[in-house]
Amino acid sequence: xxxxxxxxxxxxxxxxxxxxxxxxxxxxxxxxxxxxxxxxxxxxxxxxxxxxxxxxxxxxxxxxxxxxxxxxxxxxxxxxxxxxxxxxxxxxxxxxxxxxxxxxxxxxxxxxxxxx
Amino acid sequence: xxxxxxxxxxxxxxxxxxxxxxxxxxxxxxxxxxxxxxxxxxxxxxxxxxxxxxxxxxxxxxxxxxxxxxxxxxxxxxxxxxxxxxxxxxxxxxxxxxxxxxxxxxx
Numbered sequence: 001x002x003x004x005x006x007x008x009x010x011x012x013x014x015x016x017x018x019x020x021x022x023x024x025x026x027x028x029x030x031x032x033x034x035x036x037x038x039x040x041x042x043x044x045x046x047x048x049x050x051x052x053x054x055x056x057x058x059x060x061x062x063x064x065x066x067x068x069x070x071x072x073x074x075x076x077x078x079x080x081x082x083x084x085x086x087x088x089x090x091x092x093x094x095x096x097x098x099x100x101x102x103x104x105x106x107x108x109x110x111x112x113x114x115x116x
Numbered sequence: 117x118x119x120x121x122x123x124x125x126x127x128x129x130x131x132x133x134x135x136x137x138x139x140x141x142x143x144x145x146x147x148x149x150x151x152x153x154x155x156x157x158x159x160x161x162x163x164x165x166x167x168x169x170x171x172x173x174x175x176x177x178x179x180x181x182x183x184x185x186x187x188x189x190x191x192x193x194x195x196x197x198x199x200x201x202x203x204x205x206x207x208x209x210x211x212x213x214x215x216x217x218x219x220x221x222x223x
Contacts, residue, residue: 101207
């Protein structure tokens with residue numbers, strides 16, 4: 001059974017970078033697509049981007065200049081980096097496994113607050 | 117970019133009622149829609165994919181329908197455990213945009 005777990009700092013200062021790790025067990029990240037999604041305090045959900053089985057990436061155009069998704073296949077992990085964060089980036093961040101955009105397995109979520 | 121609009125934003129339903137919520141795409145997306153359920157404190161769970169396919173283990177009281185720009189999620193005989201947020205999402209072609217969600221509350 002695939003399991004995903006997000007990890008990273010829960011508090012980030014404005015203008016700094018947010019970095020999260022998604023550790024995957026029970027399934028190889030060299031198959032399928034692996035994405036990041038966030039849910040804001042007002043309950044809006046936003047797809048942020050994905051990294052594919054081959055390492056190619058696709059990002060939400062609204063984040064394209066600030067986001068990077070990378071991976072370490074030897075550790076079966078993939079990563080999110082979001083630069084120049086503001087308080088508007090305060091959210092719960094989820095990683096998920098995807099096939100053609102259908103997200104069938106999710107992590108528990110990591111709450112990130114952007115505050116000085 | 118395609119915008120997904122869900123309605124209503126919230127609804128209050130009694131156990132045993134039938135409820136239908138809507139998702140409208142700003143452009144034709146064919147059947148490329150998924151539905152998710154998210155309960156408080158939990159991660160989202162996949163309910164329906166490609167508009168009408170029920171995911172493994174999802175009770176058959178959940179039914180998805182629609183094509184093109186207009187989609188529905190119907191819950192027959194709502195149960196207490198169905199209280200949650202429901203999100204539609206465009207799939208297949210990125211960006212994989214989510215709708216704003218519908219909050220289902222039980223009376």
